[in-house]
Amino acid sequence: MEITDTSVSNAVNYNPDQLVTYKIIRGFSDEEYATDKVRNIEWELHNSRTNSKTVSTLQSKIGTVKDIICEAYVDSDDQDTLRSIAEALDIELIKEVQFTATLEVSGTYSYDILSDYSDYDLDTVITDSLFADSNDGNVQVDDTEVCHVREA
Numbered sequence: 001m002e003i004t005d006t007s008v009s010n011a012v013n014y015n016p017d018q019l020v021t022y023k024i025i026r027g028f029s030d031e032e033y034a035t036d037k038v039r040n041i042e043w044e045l046h047n048s049r050t051n052s053k054t055v056s057t058l059q060s061k062i063g064t065v066k067d068i069i070c071e072a073y074v075d076s077d078d079q080d081t082l083r084s085i086a087e088a089l090d091i092e093l094i095k096e097v098q099f100t101a102t103l104e105v106s107g108t109y110s111y112d113i114l115s116d117y118s119d120y121d122l123d124t125v126i127t128d129s130l131f132a133d134s135n136d137g138n139v140q141v142d143d144t145e146v147c148h149v150r151e152a
Contacts, residue, residue: 123146
């Protein structure tokens with residue numbers, strides 16, 4: 001049986017001056033194609049990776065500046081400067097505050113007394129029926145818990 005080696009060294013096929021036609025991706029716009037040399041495409045890819053790393057680093061630093069400004073803003077004697085820095089870096093001066101709140105609800109629950117109500121459990125019925133939500137886009141309800149269900 002004869003074995004044939006079909007692998008080819010990448011160095012043999014590599015031609016940095018080879019022209020390649022590729023599709024340019026720009027969101028949902030019409031298809032567009034370009035032709036360029038392999039070496040130019042390699043540099044574009046290298047620059048893109050470098051730029052992505054730089055953007056990530058700068059976004060992290062801007063996040064740190066945002067935290068510093070938000071913490072210092074209320075007590076600062078120079079809020080105008082802090083506001084100018086925030087505007088220059090496109091930082092929204094928003095501070096998130098964790099909260100808990102107690103809400104007392106009263107109401108009426110009706111059930112048929114002629115049906116089998118041996119499984120009737122007011123606590124379960126109310127717990128399964130109530131929930132809390134917010135009508136304000138700035139308030140986010142993460143968790144709700146029904147406590148102290150009792151007949152009035």
